[in-house]
Amino acid sequence: xxxxxxxxxxxxxxxxxxxxxxxxxxxxxxxxxxxxxxxxxxxxxxxxxxxxxxxxxxxxxxxxxxxxxxxxxxxxxxxxxxxxxxxxxxxxxxxxxxxxxxxxxxxxxxxxxxxxxxxxxxxxxxxxxxxxxxxxxxxxxxxxxxxxxxxxxxxxxxxxxxxxxxxxxxxxxxxxxxxxxxxxxxxxxxxxxxxxxxxxxxxxxxxxxxxxxxxxxxxxxxxxxxxxxxxxxxxxxxxxxxxxxxxxxxxxxxxxxxxxxxxxxxxxxxxxxxxxxxxxxxxxxxxxxxxxxxxxxxxxxxxxxxxxxxxxxxxxxxxxxxxxxxxxxxxxxxxxx
Numbered sequence: 008x009x010x011x012x013x014x015x016x017x018x019x020x021x022x023x024x025x026x027x028x029x030x031x032x033x034x035x036x037x038x039x040x041x042x043x044x045x046x047x048x049x050x051x052x053x054x055x056x057x058x059x060x061x062x063x064x065x066x067x068x069x070x071x072x073x074x075x076x077x078x079x080x081x082x083x084x085x086x087x088x089x090x091x092x093x094x095x096x097x098x099x100x101x102x103x104x105x106x107x108x109x110x111x112x113x114x115x116x117x118x119x120x121x122x123x124x125x126x127x128x129x130x131x132x133x134x135x136x137x138x139x140x141x142x143x144x145x146x147x148x149x150x151x152x153x154x155x156x157x158x159x160x161x162x163x164x165x166x167x168x169x170x171x172x173x174x175x176x177x178x179x180x181x182x183x184x185x186x187x188x189x190x191x192x193x194x195x196x197x198x199x200x201x202x203x204x205x206x207x208x209x210x211x212x213x214x215x216x217x218x219x220x221x222x223x224x225x226x227x228x229x230x231x232x233x234x235x236x237x238x239x240x241x242x243x244x245x246x247x248x249x250x251x252x253x254x255x256x257x258x259x260x261x262x263x264x265x266x267x268x269x270x271x272x273x274x275x276x277x278x279x280x281x282x283x284x285x286x287x288x289x290x291x292x293x294x295x296x297x298x299x300x301x302x303x304x305x306x307x308x309x310x311x312x313x314x315x316x317x318x319x320x321x322x323x324x325x326x327x328x329x330x331x332x333x334x335x336x337x338x339x340x341x342x343x344x
Contacts, residue, residue: 016112016119018342023123025335029326030130034171037322041134044078044321049293052079053317060271069093076316085111088124088319094224103159108323120327127326129160131318133168136243139310140218142295143241143261143302150241154180154216156209157223158192161245165220178202182212210235221249228274233257236307244311252278256287259303260311263292267313275311
């Protein structure tokens with residue numbers, strides 16, 4: 008954040024390597040930052056407009072999303088995450104997601120930093136998932152068999168955050184449409200001492216785990232049989248579009264923000280269209296954190312986070328300050344004329 012003197016702030020750039028150095032080993036701190044951001048959002052101290060989806064008729068699988076947001080109070084920051092998802096990139100050996108995070112000085116409106124965003128986005132997503140898993144399993148015992156449906160960067164980061172915050176699993180199951188990717192994650196987990204198994208059939212993964220993480224690029228629901236969740240697991244529905252609306256309607260649903268989650272063709276949006284209302288949503292994670300909502304135990308518990316821009320800003324501001332102190336931030340002299 009710029010200093011207290013009002014003026015044109017210096018503009019800094021932080022590439023992915025610098026972001027990675029800041030985040031390494033700070034998983035617990037990132038979870039705390041995300042928890043605080045949810046707290047502020049629940050208290051009305053943020054501005055988080057609907058995300059804007061840029062789609063392309065000639066490239067239907069690709070999209071670029073703009074997430075403007077503002078976090079008020081102490082450590083105030085405004086900004087925008089501009090992040091793309093092009094699944095076809097993976098076939099060419101480059102990551103699916105890429106993006107930048109712009110931080111703005113709330114006093115002058117000037118942008119003062121441009122940070123590589125895919126790692127920040129993965130970190131805040133993982134921290135959100137781990138925080139939700141902790142809050143939603145209190146009083147019922149932590150899961151012992153985890154399953155990851157989708158094995159890309161997000162899945163790997165979520166597992167890393169579980170491990171770094173003290174979670175342990177008797178076994179981790181993995182499934183991916185591309186078996187080599189599932190085998191790669193299983194091998195990496197085994198090398199770290201975690202018992203891991205590749206499930207060829209998705210139904211075997213779902214039935215065998217009491218914690219399921221969906222981290223796919225699915226655009227429409229592909230899990231349609233409610234019996235697959237009859238054992239009432241905790242489901243971290245990070246990718247938002249994997250579950251049939253009938254499954255959503257019959258579950259205990261917790262979201263990060265109701266208005267955000269029930270739009271843009273998510274499984275919850277489809278459930279809203281199916282049922283004609285929002286009664287299937289039990290509440291937000293903030294509601295659970297404050298005790299306003301008690302999670303039901305007689306059905307699957309599904310956490311669906313749309314991914315709020317305020318989380319990116321909270322983590323991004325922290326990354327920027329740490330990089331400034333370490334000297335990793337590259338300041339561009341005279342960026343503003």
